[in-house]
Amino acid sequence: MNAIIKWVLFVLVLILLVGSYTLYTFVDRIKNGVEEYDYDPPELTIREATTAILVFTKTNAYIHKEAIKASVPALQKLCADQGWEMYHTENGAIFNESQLSLFDVIIWNNVSGPVLTDIQQNAMIDYIEKGGGFIGIHAAGDGSHKWTWYRENIIGAEYSHHPMNPQFQEAKIHLECDTILSFPCDELSTSFDRTDEWYIFMDNPRNNGMRVLYTVDESTINPDGQFYLLQRDKKFGMGKDHPIAWYNTIKKGRSFYSAMGHTADSWIEEAHLDIIRKAILWTGQIQPKK
Numbered sequence: 001m002n003a004i005i006k007w008v009l010f011v012l013v014l015i016l017l018v019g020s021y022t023l024y025t026f027v028d029r030i031k032n033g034v035e036e037y038d039y040d041p042p043e044l045t046i047r048e049a050t051t052a053i054l055v056f057t058k059t060n061a062y063i064h065k066e067a068i069k070a071s072v073p074a075l076q077k078l079c080a081d082q083g084w085e086m087y088h089t090e091n092g093a094i095f096n097e098s099q100l101s102l103f104d105v106i107i108w109n110n111v112s113g114p115v116l117t118d119i120q121q122n123a124m125i126d127y128i129e130k131g132g133g134f135i136g137i138h139a140a141g142d143g144s145h146k147w148t149w150y151r152e153n154i155i156g157a158e159y160s161h162h163p164m165n166p167q168f169q170e171a172k173i174h175l176e177c178d179t180i181l182s183f184p185c186d187e188l189s190t191s192f193d194r195t196d197e198w199y200i201f202m203d204n205p206r207n208n209g210m211r212v213l214y215t216v217d218e219s220t221i222n223p224d225g226q227f228y229l230l231q232r233d234k235k236f237g238m239g240k241d242h243p244i245a246w247y248n249t250i251k252k253g254r255s256f257y258s259a260m261g262h263t264a265d266s267w268i269e270e271a272h273l274d275i276i277r278k279a280i281l282w283t284g285q286i287q288p289k290k
């Protein structure tokens, strides 16, 4: 065989091997995440008497780079308008009793993968059970977290997939406003169209004790998540009842989860920001600014 052909074949095989390895590690990171923990807590300057919100964006699995980048200043403005202090970090070591006690609400903003050590997880459970507020956004409810307490109490459903055909779709969402847990839903939009990456869960969080705030009208989307050989048997959706944002009480604490918020545009969308503002008020048991 001609030496040039041999070289071309060698380079092609090398490209194939490197490509397969890169794809494998990417898919493995998204599905299972990597265990990278933090041990040195940040220095905080939060005053004890102020209403304070912790925005946590550690990503040990899929990184929603654009959404996180757009959401931090949007949340900063939302907090400033209400007179709340906001602290943003990717440092998981902030999950310790004394530093968490400074905050009214913790927001897991597109957090992914295993991000807390057992001790840090216990600090978060303790914080919530004693009356703290928790909000999870989008990837905070994907399948990469591998934490049973978290899945059962905060998310209340097992993630399956998101549509791939196409990935982003405009859909209609509907509000469910009840007074049972006094969620301040009366001023939220009752029904509107928005574009996002719509998560599909294996089970319905409503059946696991969660109170639903919004459902997505599945007749307005194609839930098919088939993606070549990587995602098979994912043609299904959740049917007529497809919750997309919900809330729950955990002992003295309160939690809220919204599967919306993949896109950067979500963070300039007034109706979406209104939902987050109401979720902060409710989970943090905070009085709104008059």
Ligand SMILES: [Zn+2]
Binding pocket: 064, 138, 139, 197, 262
């Ligand atoms: Zn996403």
